[in-house]
Each structure stands twice: as structure tokens, then as C-alpha cells.
Amino acid sequence: MVKRRTTPARRPRASAATTPRRRAASVQRPDAVRGLTRIKLLDLAKRAGLRGYSHLSKAALIQALGALTPRETPGAAPAPETPRPSTALEAPPPTAPTDVRLNNEPALPARYGVTELVALPVDPVMVYLYWELTPDAIHTARRSLGAAWNGAVQALRGYDVAWIEFDGTNAHRQFDIEVGGDVGSWYVHLWGPEQTLLFDIGWRASDGRFVAAARSNLVRTPRNAPCETGEERWMTVRDGRIVPTPAGAIPKPAEGAARAGALPGELPWSGTLAELRGLAKGRAR
Amino acid sequence: MTGQPGYLCLILHAHLPFVRHPEHPEFLEENWLYEAITDTYLPLLDVLSGLESDGARFRLTMTLTPSLLAMFGDSLLRARYVRYIEKRIDLARAEEYRLRDDAAFGPLAAFYRERFERARDAFVHRHRQDLTAAFAGFQDRGSLEIITCAATHGFLPLLALVPSAVRSQIRVAVEEYRRAFGRRPRGIWLPECGYAPGLDRVLRDEDLRFFVMESHGMLRARPRPRFGVHAPVYCPSGVAAFGRDAESSKQVWSAVEGYPGNPDYREYYRDVGFDLDLDAIHLFLAGDGTRLNTGIKYYRITGRTDHKEVYVPSRARERAAEHAGNFLFNRRHQIDYLAAGMDRPPLIVAPYDAELFGHWWFEGPQWLDFLFRKLHFDQSQIETITPSEYLERHPTNQVVEPSASSWGHNGYNEVWLNGANDWIYRHLHHASRRMEALAARAPTGVRKRAAAQALRELLLAQASDWAFIMKTGTMVPYAIKRTTDHLARFHRLYDQFVADRLDEGALREIEERDTCFPGFDVDRIFHAPEPTSQETV
Numbered sequence: 001m002v003k004r005r006t007t008p009a010r011r012p013r014a015s016a017a018t019t020p021r022r023r024a025a026s027v028q029r030p031d032a033v034r035g036l037t038r039i040k041l042l043d044l045a046k047r048a049g050l051r052g053y054s055h056l057s058k059a060a061l062i063q064a065l066g067a068l069t070p071r072e073t074p075g076a077a078p079a080p081e082t083p084r085p086s087t088a089l090e091a092p093p094p095t096a097p098t099d100v101r102l103n104n105e106p107a108l109p110a111r112y113g114v115t116e117l118v119a120l121p122v123d124p125v126m127v128y129l130y131w132e133l134t135p136d137a138i139h140t141a142r143r144s145l146g147a148a149w150n151g152a153v154q155a156l157r158g159y160d161v162a163w164i165e166f167d168g169t170n171a172h173r174q175f176d177i178e179v180g181g182d183v184g185s186w187y188v189h190l191w192g193p194e195q196t197l198l199f200d201i202g203w204r205a206s207d208g209r210f211v212a213a214a215r216s217n218l219v220r221t222p223r224n225a226p227c228e229t230g231e232e233r234w235m236t237v238r239d240g241r242i243v244p245t246p247a248g249a250i251p252k253p254a255e256g257a258a259r260a261g262a263l264p265g266e267l268p269w270s271g272t273l274a275e276l277r278g279l280a281k282g283r284a285r
Numbered sequence: 286m287t288g289q290p291g292y293l294c295l296i297l298h299a300h301l302p303f304v305r306h307p308e309h310p311e312f313l314e315e316n317w318l319y320e321a322i323t324d325t326y327l328p329l330l331d332v333l334s335g336l337e338s339d340g341a342r343f344r345l346t347m348t349l350t351p352s353l354l355a356m357f358g359d360s361l362l363r364a365r366y367v368r369y370i371e372k373r374i375d376l377a378r379a380e381e382y383r384l385r386d387d388a389a390f391g392p393l394a395a396f397y398r399e400r401f402e403r404a405r406d407a408f409v410h411r412h413r414q415d416l417t418a419a420f421a422g423f424q425d426r427g428s429l430e431i432i433t434c435a436a437t438h439g440f441l442p443l444l445a446l447v448p449s450a451v452r453s454q455i456r457v458a459v460e461e462y463r464r465a466f467g468r469r470p471r472g473i474w475l476p477e478c479g480y481a482p483g484l485d486r487v488l489r490d491e492d493l494r495f496f497v498m499e500s501h502g503m504l505r506a507r508p509r510p511r512f513g514v515h516a517p518v519y520c521p522s523g524v525a526a527f528g529r530d531a532e533s534s535k536q537v538w539s540a541v542e543g544y545p546g547n548p549d550y551r552e553y554y555r556d557v558g559f560d561l562d563l564d565a566i567h568l569f570l571a572g573d574g575t576r577l578n579t580g581i582k583y584y585r586i587t588g589r590t591d592h593k594e595v596y597v598p599s600r601a602r603e604r605a606a607e608h609a610g611n612f613l614f615n616r617r618h619q620i621d622y623l624a625a626g627m628d629r630p631p632l633i634v635a636p637y638d639a640e641l642f643g644h645w646w647f648e649g650p651q652w653l654d655f656l657f658r659k660l661h662f663d664q665s666q667i668e669t670i671t672p673s674e675y676l677e678r679h680p681t682n683q684v685v686e687p688s689a690s691s692w693g694h695n696g697y698n699e700v701w702l703n704g705a706n707d708w709i710y711r712h713l714h715h716a717s718r719r720m721e722a723l724a725a726r727a728p729t730g731v732r733k734r735a736a737a738q739a740l741r742e743l744l745l746a747q748a749s750d751w752a753f754i755m756k757t758g759t760m761v762p763y764a765i766k767r768t769t770d771h772l773a774r775f776h777r778l779y780d781q782f783v784a785d786r787l788d789e790g791a792l793r794e795i796e797e798r799d800t801c802f803p804g805f806d807v808d809r810i811f812h813a814p815e816p817t818s819q820e821t822v
Contacts, residue, residue, distance in 0.1 A: 105773030112715050120443055120710060123697035130711050185707060217446060222689035222697060223505045230508030235519045236681040240494055242523045249681040251628035
């Protein structure tokens with residue numbers, strides 16, 4: 001008989017010398033934080049890059065996570081701030097790895113000496129922002145606000161600019177999120193999918209003035225549901241060139257034509273094992 | 286049973302990140318390649334050869350990513366693979382001797398010894414250490430379509446902030462494909478199926494004619510495609526998108542409900558590297574004494590508990606045949622159902638990670654072998670097809686704008702952009718902009734070499750594998766180190782370049798370490814005009 005060791009620790013589910021399996025691991029990120037277990041909230045907090053969240057109570061976690069959601073600020077002064085963990089990236093990346101087998105290259109630059117704000121889509125309802133502000137940019141803002149600089153708060157200002165030529169004043173809506181740090185990052189949870197947004201980073205004075213130091217790129221978040229069926233257009237491509245479509249090549253609408261589109265569309269599928277299990281259970285019932 | 290005709294497009298996406306550490310005699314993560322060669326690439330080549338010699342017509346599509354091709358072509362890694370497999374043969378021989386009187390486990394030890402010897406002989410003699418050429422042979426004979434992938438598997442939707450970053454990932458990929466296969470690639474696997482509107486135009490500019498995307502990216506296209514994922518669509522650029530079929534995916538992907546979880550199949554997580562006494566496997570430990578997989582696994586899945594029964598290869602083989610029959614049966618029903626609403630034979634696109642077959646699902650290559658044989662010999666309803674063949678037969682397709690999507694958890698960007706890995710993007714974007722500045726200086730001589738190496742370092746840092754590993758939490762220090770080391774080398778070269786103080790010795794040292802894509806010319810990558818065949822589009 002084969003001699004066996006059964007220490008579970010020695011048989012990790014993903015062994016070190018194992019080819020990495022590229023399919024995504026499971027992460028829960030529901031739309032609403034209320035009603036989640038503390039474990040789920042902790043996971044969300046980790047995902048959102050919060051610091052020092054592990055000791056927080058469930059209520060405090062909900063509060064901290066809720067603070068990530070943008071508030072509508074129709075010109076009014078913001079509500080009193082709840083204490084919020086900073087998400088600033090003060091120092092370079094995470095834990096310094098201690099893999100002694102690898103040569104130690106110098107650390108990455110903590111700052112690049114530019115003033116910038118970058119927005120990246122995470123999913124239909126979340127955007128990630130990172131920024132860097134140079135001392136010059138901060139100084140310029142400070143000069144511009146004059147005496148009002150005292151008490152001014154640093155903030156991200158988001159603009160909903162779908163379908164408009166944005167001139168700085170005509171956004172469908174705008175919202176402020178108070179943030180901190182000359183180098184930092186933030187996750188913004190949106191009110192719905194398929195958004196087109198711009199962001200500014202700057203300072204809002206108590207008199208309501210906002211001085212921006214940088215504007216982001218335009219960021220679009222994707223749909224999370226099928227579109228309505230629309231007018232169909234067909235194309236013919238031969239050898240990489242678009243050519244006129246021959247008469248009769250376009251299929252006529254047929255009885256039951258929606259079938260092919262509807263069948264997979266009914267599956268809320270994104271290819272994950274967790275979803276598969278859910279699907280299988282649903283079918284079994 | 287004869288039913289409505291249909292097409293099955295099987296796609297295997299073969300990819301591993303570029304891992305090569307000449308500075309160490311042995312390096313744990315290089316085993317990713319050696320395990321995949323033993324478990325997946327060689328067995329797949331074996332299956333394809335068998336089909337060919339038995340006259341079974343088949344069509345298979347495979348991605349061989351540029352980073353994988355770079356490792357296939359690397360003489361150091363080839364030599365190290367031979368050493369790796371020789372060590373496995375030695376271990377299997379020792380096991381065969383130790384278990385010589387054991388009726389249950391003895392034959393299994395012999396099974397592994399033979400298997401490893403076959404792998405060594407195939408690698409050294411049949412393929413002459415050149416797996417690229419081995420796969421290319423099937424492409425030249427028409428049964429395999431090899432598509433490309435972004436140079437280092439960069440997750441393009443998050444790199445696209447700096448458009449040249451995406452363009453250089455694609456251009457280097459196309460050049461490497463030409464170098465490896467002597468022709469241009471027709472299609473591309475977008476890393477992690479990561480698509481965002483506009484990426485198709487970059488593909489069009491490089492004369493790539495199709496890509497593969499996740500089901501929901503296609504089903505949420507505007508307007509909604511009439512045939513769902515069962516016919517390709519054209520993006521406005523004229524590039525075709527093929528959508529993954531959910532039904533066929535889940536039967537193979539799922540380790541629980543899918544075929545790979547069957548109790549008769551081999552258990553991946555019971556390896557003698559963890560089961561035996563240390564004195565029996567002391568040559569197979571990591572440098573720090575950690576136990577490692579050896580590839581010798583004596584048990585079958587059995588059930589969900591820790592109790593495992595001995596693996597019986599003949600039983601597992603029967604199961605693989607049965608599952609191939611089941612897969613085919615389901616596809617035939619699916620096609621019959623779909624055909625009623627379509628003016629053309631329904632297409633089922635079934636893409637999988639190649640390494641699932643053989644490495645994770647040991648019997649996967651056998652399943653594939655049975656499936657192709659049944660498809661050829663037992664029925665005429667379903668025809669296997671490659672995307673290029675499909676587009677030749679059906680060049681008229683609906684025009685839609687697919688939706689941003691990926692095949693990661695929840696279907697968007699979050700696996701590659703979350704609290705565990707978001708810090709990388711600031712650095713990747715800055716390095717991409719700096720790379721533009723380097724390329725703009727039209728360098729020659731040593732400056733040209735430095736710019737080329739800087740691009741190599743940037744590409745290596747962009748690999749989606751690092752962000753993915755940071756997210757999943759295994760081997761995280763290595764992924765962080767790879768990202769930061771490549772970026773740090775990039776910045777070192779950049780600083781020396783702009784200060785006009787290049788250290789040629791240091792440059793050579795980096796060139797010898799990160800050797801992938803030796804042929805490219807930075808000027809061509811950044812400034813080449815679009816291919817002429819596309820200028821009229």
C-alpha cells in the first residue's frame with residue numbers, strides 16, 4: 001500500500017507548482033450592502049481597497065461601504081461627513097514581497113510628478129479612479145480659493161455626461177465624493193449601468209466654489225442586460241473587405257426566429273462555477 | 286438519428302505567462318510549462334496525430350499565445366524540460382520498484398513510467414523539441430486553425446487608456462505569429478475574452494478578421510443579434526465576433542456538475558509529492574523544502590470526502606468515451622432545437638482553456654479523441670468547423686455593436702481590477718506613455734536595443750496573469766515581483782535612455798534574462814502603417 005500523509009495543509013487546493021488556472025475565482029459583489037453577512041461585507045471592503053476594515057463591526061462596515069456610494073449634491077452643502085477610511089495609496093504597492101529567489105529591483109515610483117485623474121470601468125455599476133496631484137497643482141488651487149482654502153475639502157466631482165456635449169455646466173447630474181491625498185484611488189458605485197461619466201478632482205470651499213486640479217478621461221460602463229431588438233443590418237465581408245451584400249443573402253424573419261437569441265439569453269451566465277451550481281440547482285427544482 | 290445540420294467550433298486556448306529564470310538552476314514556476322507540456326500539449330498532439338492517421342476528419346481551433354510560443358522556442362527551457370521529464374521517469378521507476386508486489390498500485394506506477402517515457406520520446410525525437418512546428422504541421426494540413434492572442438495576454442480593456450499599449454500588444458503578437466508560422470493570423474483570442482467597443486478597430490487595422498467573446502457580450506449587443514451566439518456577428522469595423530455557447534461550456538468546465546468531476550476520473554489533488562515520505566521524494570521538493578506536485582497521482586476522485594479509491598485507467602477511459610457520446614447527443618438536440626429559427630446551420634462555439642485538458646482533467650484529451658472520432662465515424666449531422674471556414678461559407682452576418690465583457694467572474698473587469706491588484710494600472714499606464722516617448726525618438730544602435738528591451742519589459746508587466754494571481758491569492762509574491770521587476774527594469778532603461786547614459790552591460794544582462802520576442806523592431810511596432818488590404822475598408 002502506498003504510504004500516505006494526510007495532513008490537509010500539505011494538500012492545498014491550489015498547489016504552488018500548479019499551472020495557474022485562468023478562470024476567475026469567486027468574488028461576491030452585490031449591489032446593495034445592507035442585508036449582507038459581515039463576512040461578505042469584509043470581502044467587499046477588501047475589494048474596495050478600504051484600509052483597517054477588519055476590526056469594524058457590521059454596522060460600521062455598512063457605513064464605510066455606503067460612503068463609497070456617490071451622493072447627489074444639487075448645489076447644497078454636503079451632509080456632515082462620517083469618518084471614512086482613507087483609500088489613498090500613500091506608499092507604493094502592497095506588501096513588499098519577500099521572494100528571495102528574485103533579484104530586488106528598486107521600488108516603483110511613488111509619484112510620477114504629474115497632475116492626473118484616470119477613470120476605469122470595473123463593471124456596469126462601478127468605476128475605479130486613481131489620481132496624482134503635484135504640489136504646484138495644489139498651490140494653484142490654494143491661491144485660487146484664497147481665504148476660502150481654509151475649510152475647503154478635497155473631492156471627486158462626477159458628471160453624468162451621456163448624450164451631451166459637456167461644457168462644464170450642463171451635466172445631467174453631478175455628485176461629490178470627499179477624498180484625501182495627493183496620490184490616491186477610489187471606487188465609485190453608480191446608480192445604474194451603462195453610464196458615461198467624467199470626473200474632476202479638486203477642492204470645494206465652504207462657500208460652494210469648486211476648484212478642479214484635473215479632469216479624468218471619459219469612462220463608459222457596460223450594459224448589464226440585453227437590448228431591445230432593433231432594426232437589423234447585415235454586412236458581407238470577403239477577404240477582410242466589406243463588400244455589397246448579395247440579393248437574397250439576408251435571412252428573412254422566420255417563425256420562431258427569436259429562439260436562437262432567446263435561449264442562451266435566458267441564462268444569467270457568465271461562466272463561473274458558482275453560477276453553474278446555482279443554475280444546476282435551479283434546473284433541478 | 287439524423288437531424289438538422291449544424292456546426293461545432295471547438296477552441297482550445299493554450300496560454301502560460303512567460304516564465305524563465307536563467308539566474309537559478311531550478312525555478313518552481315517554470316514547472317507550469319513543464320507540467321502543461323507533459324499533461325496537455327504532448328497528449329493533444331498525440332490525439333491529433335491519431336485522428337489524422339486513422340482518417341478521421343476534424344477541425345480544431347487553438348490559440349497558441351505569443352508568450353507560450355516564446356517558451357516553446359527557448360533553448361534553455363527546452364533543455365530544462367528534458368531534465369524535468371527525466372527526473373519524473375526516475376521517480377516513476379523508483380515507484381515501480383517500490384510497488385513491485387502491489388497488485389493495485391504497481392501497475393499504476395508502470396503506467397506513469399511508460400507515460401513519462403513516451404512524453405520524453407515524443408518531445409525529444411518525434412517533435413525534436415519544437416512544439417510550435419508540431420502544431421504548425423496540423424495547421425498546414427488544414428485540420429487545425431491556430432489563432433493568436435495579445436503578445437503577453439494583457440487585459441486590453443484596462444490598457445486601452447493608452448491606445449499604443451493595445452496596439453503594441455497586438456502588433457507584436459501578429460509579428461510573432463508570422464515568425465512562428467510563416468503566415469499572418471486570421472483571428473485572435475482576446476485575453477480573458479476581454480472586449481470593449483473600439484478594440485475591434487485595432488484588430489481590423491492589423492488585418493485580424495475575427496475574435497472570440499463571452500456569451501453575454503454578444504447577447505447584450507446593440508441591437509440584439511437575431512441568432513444569439515449561434516451565428517457570428519460583425520462589429521461596425523467588419524471584424525467578426527464569435528460568441529461562446531453557454532450550454533456546451535458548462536458541461537466541460539464545471540468541476541462539480543461537469544464531466545471532469547466524475548468519480549472515476551483521476552484525482553488531481555492526490556499527488557505522491559504530498560503523499561509519500563520525504564525520503565522518497567527528497568529530489569522533488571522546492572528549494573525551501575516545500576512539497577510539490579510530481580505528476581504521479583494514484584487515486585480517482587471517488588467522492589467528495591478525503592477517502593479516495595485507486596485510479597483505474599481503463600474505467601476512466603470508458604467514462605471519457607461515454608461523456609463524449611453524451612456531449613455529442615446534447616449538441617445534436619441543441620442544434621435540432623436551434624435550427625427551427627435559423628436560415629443557416631446553427632453554430633456552437635465551445636472554447637476552453639487548453640490546460641483544462643490533461644492537466645486539470647486528466648482524461649480530457651481522451652474525451653476529445655472520442656468526440657472527434659464519433660463526430661467523424663458515427664454521424665453526419667454535425668460538422669466541426671473553424672471560424673475562418675465558417676466566414677468563408679457564410680460571409681453575410683448581422684452588424685451589431687457587442688457589449689463590453691470578459692469571461693472572468695461576473696463577466697466584466699473586476700477580476701483584473703479590484704482591491705488586490707488595482708495599484709498596477711497607474712504604473713502600467715505611465716510606463717505605456719513613457720514607451721511612446723522612447724519610440725518617438727526613432728532610435729538606432731544601442732538606443733534601439735534599449736527601446737526594444739523597454740517594450741519587452743512593459744509587455745511582460747502587462748500580462749493579465751499577474752493581476753489574476755494577485756486576485757486569486759496563490760503565489761501572490763511572485764506575481765507582484767514580476768509586475769514590479771519588469772516595470773522597474775523599464776523605468777531604469779527609460780531613465781538611462783532620456784539621460785543618454787545607457788549602461789550597455791546592464792542592458793545586455795536584461796536582454797539575456799527577458800528574452801521573449803527577439804525579433805521585433807520598435808519603430809515598426811509604433812509607427813508602421815496599417816496593412817494595405819484594410820485601407821479601403
